[in-house]
Amino acid sequence: MNGHPFTGGRRFAATALVLAAVLSAGGAAAEVSLVPVPARGRGDACVEPTEVMRRNHMEFILHQRDETVHRGIRTSRHSFVGCIDCHAVKRDDGQLARFDDPEHFCTRCHSFAAVRIDCFECHADRPANQAPAAERSPTTLSQLARAAGLPGLPSVRHAEQLP
Amino acid sequence: MTAATPFADRARRRFLKGLGVVLGASAAPGALLVELAAAKAPDEAVSGARRWGLLIDTSQCAESCDACVRGCNEEHGLVGKDRPATDAQWIRKLNLRHRTTGHAHSLPMLCQHCDAPPCVDVCPTGASFKRADGIVLVDKHICIGCRYCMMACPYKARSFIHETLRDQLAHAPRGKGTVESCTLCVHRVDRSGQDAVPACAEACVEEGHHAIVFGDLNDATSVIATRLRSEGAREIRADLGLNTGVRYQRMPS
Numbered sequence: 001m002n003g004h005p006f007t008g009g010r011r012f013a014a015t016a017l018v019l020a021a022v023l024s025a026g027g028a029a030a031e032v033s034l035v036p037v038p039a040r041g042r043g044d045a046c047v048e049p050t051e052v053m054r055r056n057h058m059e060f061i062l063h064q065r066d067e068t069v070h071r072g073i074r075t076s077r078h079s080f081v082g083c084i085d086c087h088a089v090k091r092d093d094g095q096l097a098r099f100d101d102p103e104h105f106c107t108r109c110h111s112f113a114a115v116r117i118d119c120f121e122c123h124a125d126r127p128a129n130q131a132p133a134a135e136r137s138p139t140t141l142s143q144l145a146r147a148a149g150l151p152g153l154p155s156v157r158h159a160e161q162l163p
Numbered sequence: 164m165t166a167a168t169p170f171a172d173r174a175r176r177r178f179l180k181g182l183g184v185v186l187g188a189s190a191a192p193g194a195l196l197v198e199l200a201a202a203k204a205p206d207e208a209v210s211g212a213r214r215w216g217l218l219i220d221t222s223q224c225a226e227s228c229d230a231c232v233r234g235c236n237e238e239h240g241l242v243g244k245d246r247p248a249t250d251a252q253w254i255r256k257l258n259l260r261h262r263t264t265g266h267a268h269s270l271p272m273l274c275q276h277c278d279a280p281p282c283v284d285v286c287p288t289g290a291s292f293k294r295a296d297g298i299v300l301v302d303k304h305i306c307i308g309c310r311y312c313m314m315a316c317p318y319k320a321r322s323f324i325h326e327t328l329r330d331q332l333a334h335a336p337r338g339k340g341t342v343e344s345c346t347l348c349v350h351r352v353d354r355s356g357q358d359a360v361p362a363c364a365e366a367c368v369e370e371g372h373h374a375i376v377f378g379d380l381n382d383a384t385s386v387i388a389t390r391l392r393s394e395g396a397r398e399i400r401a402d403l404g405l406n407t408g409v410r411y412q413r414m415p416s
Contacts, residue, residue: 069302072209072294072353081333122303122338124331 038108041086047077057083080119085127099125202356213357214278214297215347216380216408217364218387218396219270223374226269229256231375234366238348239335244326251322251337253345254363266415271363271375274299274320274345275399276408282312282321291342297380297408298349303341312342317400320344347377347408357385380408 046053048060060078067073076082087105089097097104099120102111106125110117203209235241235254243250254273260266276299282291283299290306293299301312301321313321321344328338334350337343348361357379360368364375378387390396396410 065304067208069300069304070292070294072203072296072349073207074205074353076205084333121327122331122336122341124333124336128333 036108036112038105039087039089039103041083041105043086046086047082080123084124088127096126202358203353205353209294209296209298209353211295212381214380214408215352216276216297216378216387216410217347217361218376218378218390218410218412220374220376220412221268221270222413223372224269224271225372226258226267228269228370228372230366230370230372231271231363232256234362234369235345238362239337239346240330240332249323249325251324251343253320253322253343261415268415270411270414272318272320272399273363273409274316274347275318275405276345276347278406278408280405281315281317281403285311285315287311294349296352298347298352299344300346300349301342301344303336303338303343306341308340308342310342316344317403317405357382 048056053060061080061083064073064075064078064080068079083105089101089103089105091097091101091103097107099107101107104125106117106119232252232254236243239253241251241253254271256269257272258267258269276293276297278293278297280291280293280299283293286292287309288305288307290302290304291299291312292302308323310323313319313323321342323342324337324339326339331337335346348359348363351359351361359377361375361377364377367373367375376387376390378385380388380391382388383392390412391410394412396412397414398405398407399409399411
């Protein structure tokens with residue numbers, strides 16, 4: 001429990017709250033949480049354990065940001081775009097949640113913790129398309145030619161990564 | 164730092180670097196060719212072994228055509244608000260006419276990806292920087308929007324974002340209060356190396372013109388280096404000694 005935000009009397013109060021919630025929920029203890037539980041991403045596990053991500057995600061993103069912008073390193077493990085792609089939240093109306101939507105993966109916790117982030121003033125807050133990264137449109141002319149089944153330069157217009 | 168280096172020193176350094184490449188090639192020609200041909204791995208940092216650039220053949224550039232501009236706008240999600248004075252523009256077409264002879268020609272103008280970029284010299288925060296492979300970029304995380312770089316650029320190549328944006332593209336993050344310019348489609352370059360084709364060059368080919376060639380200026384076997392060697396090309400404002408990465412061919416003087 002090192003570094004747990006609740007200590008002493010507050011921990012007792014928190015425990016009491018949890019107990020009360022468990023009792024009122026009638027056995028649905030697994031569903032109860034005092035903090036927001038953001039939507040799970042795709043796949044079996046995150047790139048790091050949840051506890052590590054909860055405390056250090058900003059460090060990972062900050063580090064990767066400088067590596068990518070200045071040194072051209074574009075690994076996917078701590079990629080910001082990777083987070084957005086994996087943790088997209090579909091709303092009831094079928095649309096993907098945007099950052100100003102309380103259901104958005106980042107907003108769930110950041111509004112609770114009152115930590116304002118400005119990532120989405122520049123970055124996309126939803127995946128560009130629903131397909132996983134590997135299935136995205138080709139980029140180079142030769143890739144385009146291969147995708148179109150042409151031997152030489154194609155005359156098709158690129159339609160890549162537009163939403 | 165490069166800008167402060169006397170021109171002779173820079174020329175000497177380039178010569179020595181060239182000599183190193185020649186010696187290396189004679190020692191292990193196979194290994195060197197393989198190394199140059201391979202696209203960069205995602206976890207590999209960019210290096211000064213390459214210098215990306217463009218060769219623009221102005222005789223292939225049609226006056227009525229703006230396919231490169233449209234291709235760039237589409238690729239990076241640059242949507243104008245019909246305000247030419249402030250709308251973002253990473254590449255623009257210039258139609259020039261000689262004052263006395265009346266001879267007309269056309270060319271695209273964009274960030275010249277200088278070896279000694281004035282925008283980097285004047286940036287107070289280090290946001291404006293040159294990557295090891297010669298691509299000049301703005302780190303928008305540390306740009307404060309002062310616009311000194313816009314004033315310093317001899318090519319008028321940079322834009323400032325005045326208004327809040329929405330629906331930016333994942334590979335082209337951009338937002339209010341920062342300066343931006345041509346990135347040489349760095350997201351494509353990082354993925355595909357010398358097979359990459361910037362959006363402007365791609366659109367030019369699709370339009371049936373072949374005015375823009377992208378490639379590695381340091382790789383003697385690349386199309387761009389071969390053509391530069393055999394056909395020659397000019398820098399715009401060569402008098403400034405910026406050693407631009409974008410070169411223009413068949414420019415009437």
